[in-house]
Amino acid sequence: MPFKHLLDVGGASGTWTLAFLASNPKSRATIFDLPHVIAMARRRLGKATPAGRVRLVAGDFYRDELPMGADLAWVSAIVHQNSRQQNRELFRRVFRALEPRGRIAIRDVVMKESRTAPRAGALFAVNMLVGTPTGGTFTFGELKADLRQAGFVGARLVLHGEGNDSVVIATRRN
Secondary structure (H helix, E strand, O other): OOOOEEEEEOOOOOHHHHHHHHHOOOOEEEEEEOHHHHHHHHHHHOOOOOOOOEEEEEOOOOOOOOOOOEEEEEEEOOHHHOOHHHHHHHHHHHHHHEEEEEEEEEEEOEEOOOOOOOHHHHHHHHHHHHHOOOOOOEEHHHHHHHHHHHOEEEEEEEEOOOOOOEEEEEEEOO
16 A cells, blocks of 8 residues: 555554555654553664654544644554544544545454454454443444545445454545
8 A cells, every 4th residue: 555654543662654664665654642652662663763754743542633744544453442433533533634635544343234243353342342431343334434424435445354454445535
């Protein structure tokens, strides 16, 4: 997936960022995460990343605006911990941060419309019900509707895995 500037939302220590940068050698990235997590990323990335390719920004994606100017936002393993309303707000924040025609890529559990498959996702949904105040698993239809409500178009399920490995992509309207 080509890009010039990746925004890794909740990017943790930078594992996904490093993989994206390796596949796009002329690109750069911003990791946005909580202050204590950014400190861990700073230690982990150290000299592993060429100077100037990764910017680390501390903040809380539930409260703060995201850094502007990316053409691709990676939202990995986040939506399952949220309610649909929280996801809509997160998607609106991503929308505002992206350049026109920028894309969002969401990696998470994506359930079939029956909500009984994939099986690992159904079991994970029970875990989210017990372990979070509002989290759960969502169908592609729900994610597509929530992305559309935030201003994205062309949502596609580009990878449908058995667990936390499905990927949905959508594009920011101008």
